Amino acid sequence: MGNFEGKVALITGAGHGIGKGIARQFAEAGANTVIVDYNAETGEETAKEITNEFVKSIFVQADVSDPEAFVRVRDKVFEEFGRIDILVLNAGVAFANKVNDISFEEWSKTISINLTGLFNTVKAFYNDFLMNKGSIVYISSGSALSGTGGGVSYPASKAGGEGLIRGLAKELGPKGVNVNAIAPRLIDSGKMMRVNYPTEESLNAVLEKIPVRRFGTIEDVANLTLFLADKANSYIQGQTILLDGGRTIA
Structure with missing residues (x-):
């Protein structure tokens, strides 16, 4: 884990779950944190x-x-810290509805939060990052690749976010800003996994598809987030890293 003393990390959707775990890890590494949540x-x-x-x-x-x-x-x-060094784009929403079931309102809400929300966050701090040469990490989802997640709006929004990140990496890389994404699959953060796999039988069945034979943890996501935010690893740029225990190759 890198040393982030004196740095300021902003994490969206950080009131609970994965976002909270990421914020705690940054704080443990010495960074002041900004918790943004609805x-x-x-x-x-x-x-x-x-x-x-x-x-x-x-x-x-x-x-x-x-x-x-x-x-x-x-x-x-x-006003509080006088600087920004790291943005973690984590806020998101999901509706597990198929095309014929999802409403236009649900579709629009998913896109406005999961995709437009990324743009709004980066846009607000854009000039600061040009000066400070920090790091941006987007918490995407393996759903962007697999199309899973219970519906169409969620993977569509996450795939759009990865496109935005690749564009930002091209634009901001020459300015010294690192931009990458993490695509977790089957992270045991509580509620979401239980919605998709409500029984022990269903959980055990999907566990058999993961080569490392365990579900991911919030700490797994947080550890990789800190790694990508660390400027010691700045040659990693514009990448989406699957965090799935090898499931996608299984």
Whole structure:
């Protein structure tokens, strides 16, 4: 794990689950963290918890699909810390509906949060990254490759996000900014896995498809996020790294 003392990492969707785990790992490595989430209760609780255990963390409530909200987020970050070094684009939503079942509202919400939300976040901090030469990590999904996830809007939005990341890598790489994506599959973060695999039988069946014979953990995702954010690994650029225990090759 790299040393991130004096750095500032902003993580969207960090009030719970994978985002929270990533924020905690950055804090443990010395970084001040900015917890951005739509849920004020879990966001505040996470920021307080991290501040008490590690170093200063602040919570800023925002809807990633609202570009004006991220102008305010940026102002708050610079008011508190005066800098930004790392963006972790983690916020997302999923609807497990097939084409004939999903509503236009659900489709639009998925795209506005999972794809437009990435653009809004990066856009707000774009000029800061040109100056500070930091790192951007997008938490995508293996669904972008496999088309799984229970519906069509989710993998479509995640695949779009990976395209955005590759474009950003080309644009920002010459400026010294590292941009990469992580595509997790079958991460045991609680609720989502139980929705897709509600019984022990279904869980055991999919476990047999994973060569390492275990599900991924929040810590697995957080460890790789820190690795990609570390400028010591800056020759990795524009990549989407599958984090799936070898399932995709099985």
